Each structure stands twice: as structure tokens, then as C-alpha cells.
Amino acid sequence: MDFLNMNRIFASSMKTIRFSSILKCIRLLPLAFVFMAGLTGCFTSFEPDIDSKPVLCMNSLITDGDSIKVSLTRTWRWSEGVVVEGYDQAPIDLVVYDGVIKLFVDNEYKETLKLVETEGDYPYRKKKWVYVAEYIPKSGDTIRLEALSEEYGEASAEVEVPYAVPIENVDYTVKDFVMDGDESSMEDLTYYFDMDLLVWFSDPGCTTDYYMFKTSTSGHKSGEGDDGSSFSEYIYYSDVSDDPLFSEHVSALESAVGIYSGYTFFSDRQISGKKYSLHVDLDDICYYLRNPSGHPDVGNAEFYMDLYTISPSYYKHVISVWQSNDGIVGSLGGVGLADPVFESSNVSTGAGVVAAAAVSKYAIPFADIREKAENN
DSSP states (O other): HHHHHHHHHHHHHTOOHHHHHHHHHHHHHHHHHHHHHHTTTOOOOOOOOOOOOOOOOEEEEEESSOOOEEEEEEOOOGGOOOOSTSSSSSOEEEEEEEEEEEEETTTTTEEEEEEEEEEOTTTTSSSSEEEEEEEOOOOOOOEEEEEEEETTEEEEEEOOOOOOOOOOOOEEEEEEEEEEEETTTTTEEEEEEEEEEEEEEEOOSSOOOOEEEEEEESSSSSEETTSSSSSEEEEEEEEEEOOGGGGGSHHHHHHHHOOOHHHHHOEETTTTTTTEEEEEEEEEEEEEETTTOOOOOOOOEEEEEEEEEEEEHHHHHHHHHHHHHHHHHHHHTTTSSOOOOOOOOSTTTSSOOEEEEEEEEEEEEEHHHHHHHHHH
């Protein structure tokens, strides 16, 4: 008997239920409500008796040519409180102030890092504490960090700083370019446009490489000129890039049910040893300019294409975060229907990640963009 016929038989049999049976069910509803009310009184908050001791958590992104900064904190129980300001309860402080972090480069001891107070990620933290080294890392260095705390024990991690893969060229087209305002006065001048770009690079092929791609601009500027007139400059845009490499970690099933990446991390598994062009879409670009006094630092905006070569530890960590938060297995694990997905870590305690990167930058001046738009 096929599935369709079984459904038909079931549907016809349901019609034979007598009205008296329905009345009996209705009479039993009050008893069901009483039973459920009794069950709700059995729930209470409790603290699970789990024997767990906090351990060191170490995080750092070591970049070729930049100073080494390490965040050293400790793990905590969720019932201790929150770590972000703005909640009803006071945030807890996880910074390990008594830590000793030793830096080794190519198995040679270099220095002990110093604890420094720096600007935080406003509005979450107005100040933050990081351990800083004087040594400036370079591509090819093998960096090992060894941390020690009297209260929380030891932690260590090792990573090799990768070599940058240069951006060879960027081809781009400008679409729907519109100017609003008077260029002669340079007051309240706004440009609107979209850009379609191809970012060319060549994968070395002799190694397994991992990448991250980012777009940015020269930032916002504002102030007052010598004549007292105000000046300002800012750029807003939407990066809607959907290159196939950005979603290589998304399975066919996840794509079928509408789960997408949202990340710009990728590997060279499809392009090893090949020349490739990343397809980048920048939409709804708004470039606002006000410079009546002709301030020399205003009006020189640039768009930046940044191609990072990243360590395997960074790639594995980010992909595991995506799988935990957005992947099917992580979503099922969150409701107990599959094994949970834990974030990947190369720190000996299993908390945090020490990663490395090298970056290749490519700048596109707005002046070139405007010239191309006007000549098309």
C-alpha cells in the first residue's frame, strides 16, 4: 500500500469519530490544566555541582610588521555574571593581571611581555589591558608564547607568521555614478555610485594557504579650517561580495536550506597554484565632502582592498565559530539533537587562539574612480 492511499484511509477514518467522544475529551481538559499547573511548581533555579577550575585564555593576532599584543584572561562560569557593560548586574573582570608571558622566536627566548592599558572597544570596554612585546615579527618567524599565572596555571601556543600574497591588480567598473552639489564651492557635495571589482592574485601552490579578504576606506575626517569654516569627509557603503570561495565551507545541504556564509575567509583548495580574481561588489556608496576652505587633508579619499594570508589556527578557529553559530550541526547541537561544536583552539588550555597574518594592500583613489565614471 503506497503512502498516498494510507493518508486517504486515515483521513476517512477520522470522520467517523463520534461527537460524544469529542465531548469526553472536552470534559478532561480541566484535569489536564490542573496537572500542568502542578508540574510548573516543580521547577526551580539551581547551580550544577560541576567541579571546574578556571584556566588561562590567550588570544593574539600576530601580524607581519606590527607589534605583538596578547589578551590574557581566564575562563569563567556562566553563573559568575556578564563580561559586557550595560546589563543589570555589574560586569566581571576576567583580565589576568599577574601573568608572565614569555616570547620565543624560532625557539630562542626574546623577552617578557609588559602589561599595558590601552583604548578599549567602545561602548563595551572603555579601557582594556593587553600584554605587549617590543619585538616586531616578520614573515617566516615561528612565534611561541608561554604564559604563567600563580592562580590559573600555564598556557602556551605556537604559530608561524605566513608570507603575504600580493594583490597584482584590481579591475573595476563604476555604475550609476551621480553627483549632488556644486564642485566649485565644495560645500555639501555628495557622490553616489556602485562598484564591481575583480581583485587579482596568484596562489603560490607549493604550500597550503588560507586567506581573509577585507574592504575598507580612508576613514572619516572633520574639523575646522584656518578661516573658521568646517570641513568633513566620510564614506559609507555596503559590501555585498558573494565570491564562490567565500562559501566553500557551506555544505550543499546548508545552501539548500538557505544557510550562507557571511564570512570572507577561504582556503586555496580550489585555486592552488592558480591565478584567481575575487569578485567584489560594493553597493550604495555614499561619499560626502565638505571643504570650502580647501583643507589639504580633505578630498583624497581612497578605497582599500586587503588580502590577508592567515595561519591555519586562525582559519580553523573562524570556521569552527561559523559552524557553531550558523551551521546545521552547530544549530542542532544547541538544542541537544547533535554533538555540540566547540571552537577550535591552538592554546594548550583549549581556551583562545594565537593566530598570525600578513597583508597585501591595494589602494584605489576616489579621483581615479571619478575620472573613470566621467569617461564612460
